[in-house]
Amino acid sequence: MNRRNFSSLLSSSLLGLTYLDALRINNINAKKYKISLAQWSINGSISKGKISPVDFAIKARELEIDAIEHVNTLYSLNSDYLSKNSMKTLVRDLNSRADDNGVKNLLIMISQEGELASNNKKSRAKAIDQHKVWIDVANEIGCESVRVDLRGGNSFNQWKQNSILSLNTLCEYSPSLNITVENHGGFSSNGKYLAEVMKSITLENCGTLPDFGNFCIKGSPNPSNLNVCKKWYDRYEGINDLMPYAKALSAKSYDFDKNGDEKYIDYYKMMKIVNNHPYEGYIGIEYEGNRLSEDEGIIATKKLLEKIINS
Numbered sequence: 001m002n003r004r005n006f007s008s009l010l011s012s013s014l015l016g017l018t019y020l021d022a023l024r025i026n027n028i029n030a031k032k033y034k035i036s037l038a039q040w041s042i043n044g045s046i047s048k049g050k051i052s053p054v055d056f057a058i059k060a061r062e063l064e065i066d067a068i069e070h071v072n073t074l075y076s077l078n079s080d081y082l083s084k085n086s087m088k089t090l091v092r093d094l095n096s097r098a099d100d101n102g103v104k105n106l107l108i109m110i111s112q113e114g115e116l117a118s119n120n121k122k123s124r125a126k127a128i129d130q131h132k133v134w135i136d137v138a139n140e141i142g143c144e145s146v147r148v149d150l151r152g153g154n155s156f157n158q159w160k161q162n163s164i165l166s167l168n169t170l171c172e173y174s175p176s177l178n179i180t181v182e183n184h185g186g187f188s189s190n191g192k193y194l195a196e197v198m199k200s201i202t203l204e205n206c207g208t209l210p211d212f213g214n215f216c217i218k219g220s221p222n223p224s225n226l227n228v229c230k231k232w233y234d235r236y237e238g239i240n241d242l243m244p245y246a247k248a249l250s251a252k253s254y255d256f257d258k259n260g261d262e263k264y265i266d267y268y269k270m271m272k273i274v275n276n277h278p279y280e281g282y283i284g285i286e287y288e289g290n291r292l293s294e295d296e297g298i299i300a301t302k303k304l305l306e307k308i309i310n311s
Contacts, residue, residue: 191241213252
């Protein structure tokens with residue numbers, strides 16, 4: 001935050017204005033943000049067979065959202081779609097559903113396809129090849145980006161060097177597609193560490209997908225008990241670390257209070273940080289709560305984002 005903005009925010013506080021008032025004064029809506037939906041928000045329904053993963057565009061349209069972020073495992077590990085259909089059929093179905101419902105295929109989140117930061121060269125090469133399969137799908141359905149995880153490596157330096165090698169290879173493979181990295185566990189959930197990787201890559205299509213919530217660097221938190229995480233990297237500092245390289249953005253949410261505000265993440269503070277960086281584009285809703293239903297949680301997140309963006 002620069003000195004002028006800080007002074008303005010401080011003055012607003014002294015005048016007794018709310019945080020939302022302060023955001024309004026500081027032009028939180030100076031840039032145009034759009035809202036997308038991450039498929040993981042409905043992973044429960046897909047895993048239980050209540051909805052086919054290829055009908056994601058239909059669900060998004062019902063919720064009045066016109067851009068979607070697919071998750072590869074919801075077509076393979078969390079459903080039987082790819083055990084019954086080919087990748088060619090998947091591409092056809094995703095394109096037809098998107099076209100029929102006026103929804104944009106924005107991104108594919110790629111997980112469980114091998115460790116891109118592995119110390120084992122053969123394992124890393126295999127992971128790269130497996131990621132290329134989904135990169136091809138992303139290109140065929142008109143996505144702007146894919147999201148990858150950087151797992152592997154026993155030390156920060158090993159992880160960093162292996163990550164750089166893999167990201168360069170993937171970015172060169174598909175130069176018209178953004179290859180983004182999410183803070184998603186391990187070294188990648190340390191904002192400064194992931195920023196170090198980004199600083200070492202000069203290819204324009206490499207960047208980050210900062211997630212409001214995934215900053216646990218020791219432990220495995222879950223929506224019902226975030227305290228399971230033994231050590232957190234400060235999420236606000238982390239977002240600030242990663243926003244200079246952002247090509248996509250994930251609005252994680254868990255639960256909401258009576259005013260419609262997220263209980264665990266200060267969205268006003270988050271969006272103030274986001275707005276201080278050049279990023280313009282989609283903010284992807286990723287609801288992971290238990291108390292509200294999937295639809296209710298998605299709608300609550302959407303309303304909160306709209307309240308802040310349109311303030």
